[in-house]
Amino acid sequence: MAGGFVSQTPGVRNYNYKLTPKVFVTCFIGAFGGLIFGYDLGISGGVTQMEPFLEEFFPYVYKKMKNAHENEYCRFDSQLLTLFTSSLYLAALVSSLFASTITRVFGRKWSMFLGGFTFFIGSAFNGFAQNIAMLLIGRILLGFGVGFANQSVPVYLSEMAPPNLRGAFNNGFQVAIIFGIVVATIINYFTAQLKGNIGWRISLGLACVPAMMIMIGALILPDTPNSLIERGFTEDAKKMLQSIRGTSEVDEEFQDLIDASEESKQVKHPWKNIMLPRYRPQLIMTCFIPFFQQLTGINVITFYAPVLFQTLGFGSKASLLSAMVTGIIELLCTFVSVFTVDRFGRRVLFLQGGIQMLISQIAIGVMIGVKFGTVGTGNIGKTDANLIVALICIYVAGFAWSWGPLGWLVPSEISPLEIRSAAQAINVAVNMFFTFLVAQLFLTMLCHMKFGLFFFFAVFVFIMTIFIYLMLPETKNVPIEEMNRVWKAHWFWGRFIPDEAVGVSAAEMQQKSV
Numbered sequence: 025m026a027g028g029f030v031s032q033t034p035g036v037r038n039y040n041y042k043l044t045p046k047v048f049v050t051c052f053i054g055a056f057g058g059l060i061f062g063y064d065l066g067i068s069g070g071v072t073q074m075e076p077f078l079e080e081f082f083p084y085v086y087k088k089m090k091n092a093h094e095n096e097y098c099r100f101d102s103q104l105l106t107l108f109t110s111s112l113y114l115a116a117l118v119s120s121l122f123a124s125t126i127t128r129v130f131g132r133k134w135s136m137f138l139g140g141f142t143f144f145i146g147s148a149f150n151g152f153a154q155n156i157a158m159l160l161i162g163r164i165l166l167g168f169g170v171g172f173a174n175q176s177v178p179v180y181l182s183e184m185a186p187p188n189l190r191g192a193f194n195n196g197f198q199v200a201i202i203f204g205i206v207v208a209t210i211i212n213y214f215t216a217q218l219k220g221n222i223g224w225r226i227s228l229g230l231a232c233v234p235a236m237m238i239m240i241g242a243l244i245l246p247d248t249p250n251s252l253i254e255r256g257f258t259e260d261a262k263k264m265l266q267s268i269r270g271t272s273e274v275d276e277e278f279q280d281l282i283d284a285s286e287e288s289k290q291v292k293h294p295w296k297n298i299m300l301p302r303y304r305p306q307l308i309m310t311c312f313i314p315f316f317q318q319l320t321g322i323n324v325i326t327f328y329a330p331v332l333f334q335t336l337g338f339g340s341k342a343s344l345l346s347a348m349v350t351g352i353i354e355l356l357c358t359f360v361s362v363f364t365v366d367r368f369g370r371r372v373l374f375l376q377g378g379i380q381m382l383i384s385q386i387a388i389g390v391m392i393g394v395k396f397g398t399v400g401t402g403n404i405g406k407t408d409a410n411l412i413v414a415l416i417c418i419y420v421a422g423f424a425w426s427w428g429p430l431g432w433l434v435p436s437e438i439s440p441l442e443i444r445s446a447a448q449a450i451n452v453a454v455n456m457f458f459t460f461l462v463a464q465l466f467l468t469m470l471c472h473m474k475f476g477l478f479f480f481f482a483v484f485v486f487i488m489t490i491f492i493y494l495m496l497p498e499t500k501n502v503p504i505e506e507m508n509r510v511w512k513a514h515w516f517w518g519r520f521i522p523d524e525a526v527g528v529s530a531a532e533m534q535q536k537s538v
């Protein structure tokens with residue numbers, strides 16, 4: 025069978041623009057939005073390892089950690105401690121739903137600004153926390169910030185970028201996320217060595233830096249032509265399009281944006297409309313892609329790499345160091361996606377990365393199983409521990425050029441304007457919900473499922489790879505307002521897209537599609 029892919033989508037135009045400094049700088053600043061998310065992802069795991077932090081807020085976990093050596097799998101299992109990490113994601117889930125209205129009505133940049141602002145206040149609460157209530161309020165504010173930024177930034181980048189480089193530009197968001205993670209891990213490495221409460225306070229308080237970057241960035245950023253048209257500033261939109269494309273010959277793309285906007289004006293309720301059958305492919309994808317992204321199990325590594333490494337018998341310092349190494353590998357490997365996603369396409373990266381993750385996860389599960397068994401006792405030799413770290417790096421590399429960046433890119437580029445903000449909100453909400461679940465349940469799952477946890481995620485990676493193979497059409501180089509044609513030409517989704525949505529007769533599409 026055709027495997028559900030389209031080699032060349034009928035009727036799709038290719039504007040073929042050059043890269044202008046303006047679009048480059050704009051998207052570079054826009055991508056800062058990923059920093060706040062990344063900083064937080066990277067800081068939590070290390071802070072929850074710091075003894076003064078645990079002693080201050082989670083004395084029960086502290087005592088347990090000090091005493092328990094019988095069962096390695098259950099050393100850190102505490103619902104309250106994980107709630108500290110995961111509360112943020114529930115807040116982000118809620119705020120992403122509000123953010124979609126702000127993004128649509130006021131423009132993408134104001135959601136980014138609000139994101140930076142609430143994150144900034146949250147970082148102050150956390151840095152100065154005196155009790156667990158302040159800590160949790162801070163986390164919730166940080167979560168609001170992340171929800172706003174994650175809802176608006178990927179859409180901003182996808183709309184600003186020239187179609188033939190959209191993948192690379194959008195991946196800037198993921199690069200910023202990982203950069204934030206790496207910086208946070210490095211900061212943790214040093215602050216963990218400070219005596220008393222100052223270490224964790226610095227780690228949590230420094231979240232104000234990426235917050236300020238995105239706030240200031242959002243103030244100076246222009247809005248996207250798509251959003252300007254959507255809000256009635258047609259003339260400004262044309263000028264903006266000409267300036268970011270570096271040519272006055274933008275008529276074709278401009279007309280596509282106008283047409284998309286006209287169509288979107290007939291849609292008064294994006295939330296109700298996204299449920300219509302004609303948006304079924306986008307709805308399914310915006311739910312399944314973030315769900316699968318989280319079910320790769322990546323955040324087991326992101327949040328708990330230091331815990332995992334300690335479980336493997338590494339010392340506390342060596343664990344933080346290993347977490348730093350995996351972060352740097354993830355950062356470098358994300359660039360593989362930046363440079364190949366618009367050439368090889370999204371599908372190739374998804375499929376290759378999926379297979380790589382699958383194999384490494386199974387190998388990690390087997391090794392940990394052999395060493396610790398189901399009882400969770402035993403000692404792991406240096407060579408074996410290093411081998412497991414190497415396997416974790418291979419797994420992380422696979423994620424870094426597939427599900428990591430593509431989990432944000434694909435949902436932000438597949439929806440028509442009229443439902444784009446709502447679809448992106450769903451993407452963030454689903455992503456945050458499952459980030460929350462994994463963060464909340466991982467330590468308990470490790471305690472109960474033991475090494476089987478790695479097989480659990482491997483099963484999902486297997487399913488998602490098949491899903492992509494069958495259900496995701498290739499979207500590389502397709503102008504964002506022309507995406508309906510891609511869906512129309514797909515062997516399965518085509519039936520949901522009405523002919524008038526693509527302006528081509530069904531028979532014609534059938535004939536041209538692979």
Ligand code: BGC
Pocket residue numbers: 065198201202205317322323326427428429431432455459
């Ligand atoms: C995911 C996060 C993950 C991060 C780093 C992002 O794309 O959404 O959940 O922590 O990549 O791996």
